[in-house]
Structure formats: structure tokens, C-alpha cells
Amino acid sequence: MFLFFAGLVGLTVFVLIGWAGTMVYRLYKPEQSRPFADSPVVQRKKATARGERISVGVREIRADRRRAERIQSDRWEYAWGRSDGIPESWHEDLWARRN
Structure with missing residues (x-):
């Protein structure tokens, strides 16, 4: 039972760290807006x-x-x-x- 909860907590922490890393990356390197002619x-x-x-x-x-x-x-x-x-x-x- 302990391994089950430890696995869930580990997976949750892994997902949250991945999400936080993605947000930091998007803040420091935002997508470039396309020129109007390429719309x-x-x-x-x-x-x-x-x-x-x-x-x-x-x-x-x-x-x-x-x-x-x-x-x-x-x-x-x-x-x-x-x-x-x-x-x-x-x-x-x-x-x-x-x-």
C-alpha cells in the first residue's frame, strides 16, 4: 500500500515539475507572433x-x-x-x- 501511494505522489510531483518547467520556458521564450501577411x-x-x-x-x-x-x-x-x-x-x- 505504501508503494502505491509513493508511486502516486512521485508521479504527481514529476508532472508538477514538468508543468512548472514548461511554464518557465514559455515565459522566457515566448512564441514569436507571425507577421500579418502570413495570417x-x-x-x-x-x-x-x-x-x-x-x-x-x-x-x-x-x-x-x-x-x-x-x-x-x-x-x-x-x-x-x-x-x-x-x-x-x-x-x-x-x-x-x-x-
Whole structure:
């Protein structure tokens, strides 16, 4: 029984020392950031502009949708058209309902 617990403690200490060593290494030698031209988004846009077919993953599709939503976040879509903000009647209604 003692050997079992000693083995567990030894394994735990070994894993913690490995983790601490990895963290120290990453603090002193961080990953180099890639130049903007090497970004997958830029590479994909260049390939698309050249007319090449490229594979697109779910991550890229979600990133494109988030980027498009961020650009169009100032525009609101309604049944009667678009607006740059909430309709004035809604604003007045909210103001009338304030606490």
C-alpha cells in the first residue's frame, strides 16, 4: 500500500515539475507572433482574389461571420427596413417606461 501511494505522489510531483518547467520556458521564450501577411485570413483572401480554390474550415467561417457582424453591428434590420439605431418610437417608449 505504501508503494502505491509513493508511486502516486512521485508521479504527481514529476508532472508538477514538468508543468512548472514548461511554464518557465514559455515565459522566457515566448512564441514569436507571425507577421500579418502570413495570417490565414490574408492568405485566403489573396488566394480567392487569384481565383484559386481553397479549403475553408469551420473556424474560418465563424471568424468571417463575427467580422461581418462586427462591421454591420451599427445597422439594425427591421421588417420595414434598416436603421442606424433603434427606431425613435421605441426610444420614446423606453424613456416613458423608465423607473
